Structures are given as C-alpha cells and as structure tokens.
Amino acid sequence: MTRRSCTIYATGIVCAHLLIVGIALLVAQVFPTFIYNRLKKEMTLAEGSRVLDAWKNPPSDVFMQYFFFNVSNPEVFLAGGKAAVTQIGPYTYKEYRPRENLTYLENGTKLSALNPKSFVFVPEMSAGDPEVDRVRTINIPFVAVMNEMSSYSFFIRPLVSLWMNSIGVDLFTTRTVHEMLWGFKDPLLSRIHTLKPDVDEYFGFMYKKNGSHEGEFVFLTGEENYMDFGRIDTWNGLRKMTWWSSNQSNMINGTDGSAFHPLLSKDELLYIFAADLCRSIHLAYVEDVEVQGIPAYRFAPPLDVLASPEDNPANAGFCVPAGKCLSAGVLKVSVCRQGAPIVVSFPHFYQADQKYVNAFEGLTPNKDDHETYLDLNPTTGVPVRACKRAQLNVLLNRVSGFPKTRNLSETIFPIMFVNETFVIDEDSAANMRNLLLIITLVSNLPLFIVGFGAILLLVLVILICRSRQKKTVKDDTAYTQVSSKPEEPQGGQASTQQLRNGSYIAMSQVETSD
Numbered sequence: 001m002t003r004r005s006c007t008i009y010a011t012g013i014v015c016a017h018l019l020i021v022g023i024a025l026l027v028a029q030v031f032p033t034f035i036y037n038r039l040k041k042e043m044t045l046a047e048g049s050r051v052l053d054a055w056k057n058p059p060s061d062v063f064m065q066y067f068f069f070n071v072s073n074p075e076v077f078l079a080g081g082k083a084a085v086t087q088i089g090p091y092t093y094k095e096y097r098p099r100e101n102l103t104y105l106e107n108g109t110k111l112s113a114l115n116p117k118s119f120v121f122v123p124e125m126s127a128g129d130p131e132v133d134r135v136r137t138i139n140i141p142f143v144a145v146m147n148e149m150s151s152y153s154f155f156i157r158p159l160v161s162l163w164m165n166s167i168g169v170d171l172f173t174t175r176t177v178h179e180m181l182w183g184f185k186d187p188l189l190s191r192i193h194t195l196k197p198d199v200d201e202y203f204g205f206m207y208k209k210n211g212s213h214e215g216e217f218v219f220l221t222g223e224e225n226y227m228d229f230g231r232i233d234t235w236n237g238l239r240k241m242t243w244w245s246s247n248q249s250n251m252i253n254g255t256d257g258s259a260f261h262p263l264l265s266k267d268e269l270l271y272i273f274a275a276d277l278c279r280s281i282h283l284a285y286v287e288d289v290e291v292q293g294i295p296a297y298r299f300a301p302p303l304d305v306l307a308s309p310e311d312n313p314a315n316a317g318f319c320v321p322a323g324k325c326l327s328a329g330v331l332k333v334s335v336c337r338q339g340a341p342i343v344v345s346f347p348h349f350y351q352a353d354q355k356y357v358n359a360f361e362g363l364t365p366n367k368d369d370h371e372t373y374l375d376l377n378p379t380t381g382v383p384v385r386a387c388k389r390a391q392l393n394v395l396l397n398r399v400s401g402f403p404k405t406r407n408l409s410e411t412i413f414p415i416m417f418v419n420e421t422f423v424i425d426e427d428s429a430a431n432m433r434n435l436l437l438i439i440t441l442v443s444n445l446p447l448f449i450v451g452f453g454a455i456l457l458l459v460l461v462i463l464i465c466r467s468r469q470k471k472t473v474k475d476d477t478a479y480t481q482v483s484s485k486p487e488e489p490q491g492g493q494a495s496t497q498q499l500r501n502g503s504y505i506a507m508s509q510v511e512t513s514d
Contacts, residue, residue: 015457023450032443036263039439040226043262043381045111045219047104055230055259056099059428064119065090065419066181067347068135069362074172080407084361085414088135091177092125095420101216109223110233115256116213119206130177137180138394138413139173141188141203144340150399157401164188171404180416183207205392205416214275217256229381230259232273243278243335246317253280257374257388260381270299270374277344277390278336279318281305289375291384292429294436296375303351306331327353330412332395341395346370347417348391356412363414377432379439384424384432391417 042050067089077083099113121130142164149157169188183204193201200207215236222229232252233239241250254271264270266285273280283299290296308328309316319325320335329352330345348363349356350370357363375385396411424432 011459015459021449035439035443039262039380043226043229044223045221045230045259046108046223051259054428056102058097058258060422060425062095062097062420062422063122063125064093064095065125065421066093066177066416067091067419068177068180068416069137069414070135071137071172074136078171078404078407082359082361083413086362088133088177089127090125090419091127091130091133091181092122093119094122095119104221105218109221110218111221112216112218114213114216116211117209118211128177130181133177134174135177135180136172136174137415138396139169139171140340140394140415141186142169142171142173143394143396145188145192146399146402146405147341147397148339149401154401157399161402161404167191180204181206182210219255222261226263227261229261230255232256235273235275241278241336243320244317245320245322248314249279249317251280254282257386258383260376260383262379262381264297264376264378264381266297266378270376277331278333279331283374286373289385291375292424292426292433294377294384294424294429294432296384297378298373298375300371300373303328306345306351308353326412327355329353330356330393334395343393343395343412345391345393345412346372347389347419349414359411360414377436379436380432382424382432383422384429386420386422388420389417391415 045052045055067087069085070088071077072084072086073081074083096118097115099115101112101114103112104110105112123129145160145164149160152160167187175184181204183202183206185201186203189199189203190201192199217232218234220228220231220233232255235252238252240247240252244250252273254273257272257274260270269282269284271280271282281301282305284302286298286300288295289298304312304315306329307315309319309325311328316322316325318331320332326332326343329349330343332341332343334341345352345356346365347370348365350365350367352365357365370389371387372389373387374383376383392415393412394415396405396408396413398405398408
C-alpha cells in the first residue's frame with residue numbers, strides 16, 4: 001500500500017469518526033445539558049456559592065432620583081380650574097443596600113436577611129440643591145386629617161377647619177425638597193401629637209428610611225429547585241398579606257427583584273414582590289437588548305398589572321373596600337400607609353386612564369422617560385440593567401365642612417416620582433462576558449467537531465479525485481501503439497520507401513547492399 005493510499009484511508013477513518021461523534025453529541029445535547037446542570041448547581045444562595053457575595057454586597061451602583069411636581073396656580077385649582085404643574089429635578093442619591101443578619105434555615109434551603117438602605121446625595125447628578133430648592137405641593141397631613149374628619153359629625157368638621165386655618169395650615173404647602181424627602185416638624189401634626197402621642201409630629205416621604213429596612217425576608221436558596229433561586233418564602237413572618245380583599249391579591253409572589261433563576265424563557269412571567277407598593281407585580285418579555293456586550297431579555301409590567309377590574313377581573317382584589325375601584329393605571333395603597341390617601345402610578349400617569357393626564361397642565365407621559373423595565377441575561381438570570389419608576393399621588397375629594405374643598409371633584413393629584421436605576425459595573429460585565437463565552441464554546445463544541453469532520457471530508461474527496469486522475473495518466477502513457485497495418489501506397493516510390501522503413505518503429509528493417 002502506497003503512502004498516498006494510507007493518507008486517504010486515515011483521513012477517511014478520522015473524518016467518519018468526527019462526523020459520527022459530533023452529530024451524536026449534537027443530537028443528544030450532551031454539552032448544553034452539562035452546562036445547564038452546572039449552572040443550576042452554581043446559581044444558589046448556599047453558603048460558599050459563587051453568587052452569594054455579590055448578592056450580599058451588590059458591586060454595581062444603584063441611584064435613586066427624585067422628581068417633584070411644583071404647582072404654579074393653586075388658587076385656580078381651588079376655584080375649580082385645572083392645576084398647572086412643572087416637573088423639577090432630578091435630585092439624585094446613591095443607594096447602598098447590603099444584606100445583613102444572614103441566617104440559614106431548614107438545612108440551608110432557606111436564608112433570612114435584612115436589607116437596610118442608606119442614601120448619599122450626589123450633587124453632580126442633580127439639578128439643584130435639595131436644601132435650597134423649594135416646591136409647592138399638596139399638604140398631605142392636612143388632607144389626611146380632613147379625610148379622617150369625614151367620618152365625624154358635620155357640626156365638628158367646620159370647627160376643625162377653622163382651627164386649622166387659625167394655625168396657618170392650608171391645602172397647599174411650600175417646603176424645601178430636603179424637608180419633603182427626609183422630614184420636617186409639621187405644625188398640624190405637632191398639635192395633634194400633644195393630644196395623641198402615638199401620632200408622629202414629623203412628616204416626610206423618606207422620613208426614618210435612611211438606614212432602615214423594609215422588614216425581614218426569608219428567601220429560598222434554590223438548593224432543592226433552581227426555579228426557586230431568590231424566591232421570597234416569607235416577609236416579616238407572613239406568606240401572604242391581609243390588606244387586600246382577595247386571596248390572590250394578598251399573595252407574596254416572586255423575588256425582591258435582585259435575583260432570578262437561570263435559563264429564562266421569553267414565554268414566562270416574572271414575579272416581584274414590591275414592599276413599597278404593598279403588592280406583587282409581574283413582568284412580561286418585551287424585546288431582546290444588549291448591555292455592555294451582554295445579551296439580555298427586557299421584561300416590563302404589561303398593561304394588565306394596573307388595569308381596571310373591567311379589563312382584568314383579578315385586579316378587583318386591590319379595590320378596598322371591595323367594589324370601590326379606581327380607573328386603569330393607578331393603585332390606592334391607603335390600607336398599608338396608615339390610612340393616608342396615597343395612590344401610586346407610573347410617572348406622569350403613563351399607561352393610566354387619559355382622564356388623569358387631562359386633569360393637569362404639564363404632564364407628558366412617554367415610554368422612554370416613564371417606563372419601568374428590567375434587563376436580564378437569559379442564561380444566568382442576572383440583572384444587567386434596571387429602571388424602576390413609580391409616582392406618588394394624593395387622592396383629593398370634596399369634604400363637607402371644609403370650605404376650601406367645595407369646588408373640588410375627585411382628583412388624583414401628582415406629588416413626586418422616583419427613578420431607581422442600576423447598570424452592571426464594568427468588572428462584573430467583563431466577568432459575565434467571559435463566562436458566556438466559555439458557555440458558548442463548550443455548548444457548541446459538537447458543532448466544531450462536525451465542522452472539522454466536514455473539512456476532512458472535503459480533503460478526502462480532493463485526495464481521491466487527484467489519486468484517480470494520476471492513475472489514469474499513468475495507464476495512458478505505459479504502452480503506445482503507432483500502427484498495426486501499413487498505409488495504402490499512393491505511388492510506386494512511396495510504397496517502396498514505406499516497405500523499406502518496415503511496419504513498426506520498434507522493428508525497423510535494416511537495409512542491405514547487393
């Protein structure tokens with residue numbers, strides 16, 4: 001056997017083995033299954049896991065931006081006209097949110113933790129100084145007391161109204177942004193505090209929240225089922241709430257928004273429990289995006305999350321008392337805000353009933369500035385970018401006995417909104433890209449094997465073709481016959497000469513002399 005034949009046979013054998021092995025691995029999905037099983041084991045909150053440190057102390061920066069609506073024509077509104085509001089801000093704070101007091105429960109399948117949050121002002125990312133800038137807005141303590149008095153006798157309400165006027169308390173108030181956020185001593189609450197010491201005399205949207213937490217969470221570690229990674233088991237000892245009017249509405253579903261199970265699907269709904277909204281919400285897939293070179297799925301709340309009960313009957317459970325519902329796009333949370341007439345929505349009433357937008361001058365809802373979304377890498381389930389936006393509003397109604405409300409109809413008045421943002425840091429993004437590259441290479445190894453086998457198959461075909469071509473040329477040049485018969489003579493001399501030359505070149509006749 002020649003060297004060329006050996007080369008052809010060896011190439012054929014290697015090619016056949018590579019194609020068979022590669023196709024078998026590809027059909028059986030051996031390497032993807034191995035990678036996915038490894039991910040399911042690694043993505044847990046078990047002690048010593050690779051993701052635990054990042055879960056306890058998130059390396060990426062989180063920023064909280066506050067925007068306020070300044071009212072420029074309160075007298076027009078009190079006379080029954082349309083209020084004109086102007087958005088001011090942002091006032092940006094860097095948010096620190098480490099997890100503390102970690103305790104493993106039930107053989108490491110559950111993990112309890114506190115999540116205190118603290119805020120530091122970032123002037124270079126802000127539109128002004130919160131201790132200097134002032135905002136005119138609705139006086140929420142005034143509205144809370146007025147609503148409380150609506151259940152009292154009609155003869156008492158005018159007296160309370162006169163008393164509040166005498167101490168200079170009005171439906172509108174002007175305070176600095178810092179006071180509105182972090183608290184101030186309210187004159188109305190101070191006087192009530194002397195009569196009812198359990199009523200705090202300070203008021204602020206973030207009062208006592210700098211350095212505090214929202215309660216104890218118990219999370220499932222994902223040790224038993226990777227789908228449970230980061231899912232909330234209990235909050236403050238509760239598996240469901242008691243504020244709402246249906247069992248479904250009271251359920252505590254999903255994670256806290258910081259962790260999700262790996263191997264996400266575009267068809268699934270992701271659930272998040274938002275303690276500040278007093279409820280769970282769900283997110284649905286929107287589109288594919290890319291963040292710092294990392295592929296991600298974008299999830300966002302669909303319209304049915306805050307739809308009216310007419311459009312989504314499941315939302316009837318959020319009507320308290322039962323049957324008393326607001327229109328689409330808003331949620332009254334008084335039941336978990338000590339009775340305060342607070343209503344939440346998306347900023348500028350984005351995706352809400354148009355009547356709420358039309359009730360004011362200066363509101364311009366749009367997707368780019370007011371949508372809430374979450375970008376997750378589908379392989380690992382790790383958040384790579386997030387934007388949580390929510391607006392705080394006050395529900396105003398006419399209350400008999402309070403003359404300043406006589407021209408009011410039911411109004412959901414915008415006060416301020418928050419924009420909580422997060423983008424994965426560069427170091428974490430680089431580590432993520434490297435991990436995804438390794439996963440891609442290992443998962444596609446069968447394709448590389450099949451591809452290499454296909455290349456060898458092409459080489460084999462070329463070798464066989466060239467081998468046959470050379471064999472044909474050799475056979476054609478091994479023996480060359482010129483003629484088997486002499487040609488017919490055309491003349492006498494020519495015939496004699498041809499006979500003298502002989503019949504074959506190889507056997508030429510020798511000429512003799514007489």
